[in-house]
Amino acid sequence: MTGSDKTVGKAVPTGYPGEVETPERAAKRRSATRGAFFAEFVDMFDIYLPTVILTPALIYFQPAGMTAGLSAILTSLVFATTLIGRPIGAAIFGGLADRVGRRRATITSVGGFGVITLLIAFVPGYATIGIASYWLLILLRFLDGICLGGGYTGALPLAMEYAPKHKRGLLGGVILAAFPLAYIVINLVGMASFALFPLAGPDSPYAVWGWRIPFVLGALLAGVLVLYYVRYVSESEIWEASEKKSAPLKNLFTGPSGRSFLQVFAMMTGFWLTQNMVTLFLPTTVLHTVLKLSGSQLTTALLIAYACLVVSYIGSGVIAQRIGRRRFFVVLGVLIAVGGSTLMALLMNGTHLSYGAIVLLVCVFSVLVTAPWGVVLPYINERFHTDVRASAFGLGFSASVIIPSFYAFFYAGLNQVVSAAVAAALLLGIGGVLGAVGAAAGPETKDVDFTKAA
Template sequence: MTSPEQAAPVTAPPVETPERAAKRKSATRGAFFAEFVDMFDIYLPTVVLTPALLYFQPAQLDPGTAAIFTSLVFVTTLVGRPIGAAVFGALADRVGRRRSTIISVTGFGVITLLIALVPGFTTIGIASYWLLIVLRFLDGICLGGGYTGALPLAMEYSTKSRRGLLGGIILSAFPLAYIVINLVALAGFALFPLAGPDSPYAVWGWRVPFVLGALLAFVLAIYYVRSVSESEIWEAAEAAKSEGTSQGGAGRPLLAVLRSPTFLQVFLMMTGFWLTQNLVTLFLPTTVLRNLVGLTNTQLTLTLLIAYVCLVGSYIGSGVIGQRIGRKRFFVIGGLLIATVGVALMAVLVHGKGLPFGLIILVVCAFSVVVTAPWGVVLPYITERFRTDVRASGFGLGFSVSVVIPSFYAFFLEGLGGFMPYATAVLVLLAFGGLLGAGGAAAGPETKDVDFE
């Protein structure tokens, strides 16, 4: 079995023609929309469903049990995503990126719609909660597969010199989705009062965004059926494999990726950057800005919306810079900046109670841009690290499996808190994530000039 790491090309890069340019635009639009829909659906429970979870639970639930119930809604999705990346990544390598994307996107569209129809505790008892958990787990599997085919397909159509720009544009759908789902949630809270399990929002107001998420998924699936062509590079690799002229030929792409040193290197790098990312998206809003700084709900929402608007532009800018100076160099510099500048900005925020609100917004924006900068570059980098016959599996596993360990960041903070002040533990963990990301990138090659084989 040959290594799935990218090697010298066996054929010349595809000739750019008007027809191929049109296919590239369709694939890029599809990948951007796929990332947007994926992130929109991921944030639905966090932003929209949490206030309505009492609708699925018995009355007078003790706080500890309620916290476990709440966390399970998110943990099941988290567990499902790596499974989906493995299943649909292998499927995309075997039957094609386009077909795999259509299947997974249709799947999470159907499941998201079913979630919108789940009855409450007063109707079917505690079964309503467990039905919600099972559906979110299945949704996580399909969500993990949605981008596994769509994003590598777009990269395989991109010209080599534009992968950085297009990768940044596609991944900028993540902060854009966060902005949209929060605006949708704010509209829902304003239109449907929330006051107990029998209030309009708890009974049916939360269902509207889930129906919207399902409709978006169905539109995306139709778009891929009607407008997106299969990857020409994948089709050429399949043809070469059937003719016996391919240098790849991994019969089991999933195992081929997991056994390779390439995956280990990508896994280490992405584990570091997922750890720092979680401190931005999960730890910063609640623990730092709400509990330590003392922002009101309105101030917190406004601060995060402004920060995520900045991230839409910074993701694209990072992709362009990474294309110019090299992905590896960008990751190393970015990781070191996280461990220094990012740590300094976080130190300001954890001791930021009493600071002017405008200054807090400025520091949060700067911190978010510095710490999330690597994400504008990860899409082209990971796809460039793997051969065509295992690229979807490599991208899916490298991108998703690495999120599992960082998801336990709260336990790491608790452990560090036994040896140092909690505020210091946060800074240590952030610095460790940045250094791990930089070290993981330094262990791999530069990829920006590689041709897909």
């Protein structure tokens, strides 16, 4: 894609005017795509470690007789600190990726969360160092969140910059499909861990050391990812040929880039709100509290739904490549607001439904509401010029999750004036409309040439 490329063997059209994809560049594209898929998988694997693996073992870090309220606060801090760390990491490593290269930023951030994840696996319990064990765990998860925020910030733009524009939709969907795949794998790891190591109080095998094994596995995956980037992934040729600027974050929030960022932030805030209704509200409130599914029923329903998402993310990327990203987001936002809200109401009032019907509704609901995520990767990267692309993608993707993370408070407030089902449907409607309006405020991007200013 740059003037420095050398043609090796037979050249293949890329879709860029007057340009070709040589076998050499095709090999680099495949390596970058595999690396981005693996980076997304490892990132999400690490994100789900506390939720699935550590939560049952938190009693190991707590004093006996702790009140339920204090326990809930400390538990939430373990997860909230990771959330807070991610946008900070996106800003730090996004700026690094724009200044010194996507590949170097990826290696640094992934190496960081690999080491920190390994350190978490060796944190002693309350019986050894008292309440300091909890604060150490929280500190390490915060630092982990910072590094996790940088893991995809360099890797994913790098892959997009190697992708011919007519393949960016497909490859973006494939890379983001690593998210539901990671959810499936971490749950299977958790189920195996619970079966192998009994959990019965703070001195039980699982609480003392069983939970540590998946964390060691997460650290090993990060180590493998670092080695892969060191050995097989080349730096982005688009970035290498670009004009480097000293203050990418400042440039991101000023001028045309600043206006683009506000538009992307608004759209992503809407789609994060709808996403949280699937990943957080659906399992905890709908399936567990309202429909009262057993643990095995709930896990099975979600595993089936997430298996569907692996395929649907790729399908979304392909569809948006044909009809356009902007049109796809606008149509999906409306469908989520109308169809997603309807499906949510059916589930919230579905105590009379059979288990099979519930699973079917969960799958259809999850596929519809999360469909935009198969398209966000190419879209956000296409909205910004090379000098701020990594910073813009990292912050546009992760900072926009902050407001939607308070969905439980929004839901509780709405539930004061309307029924629970209507409150949930309203949140989906608000998220869908905000996503559609945000997308409509921006241009179509699927024909953007990365070698020129976006």
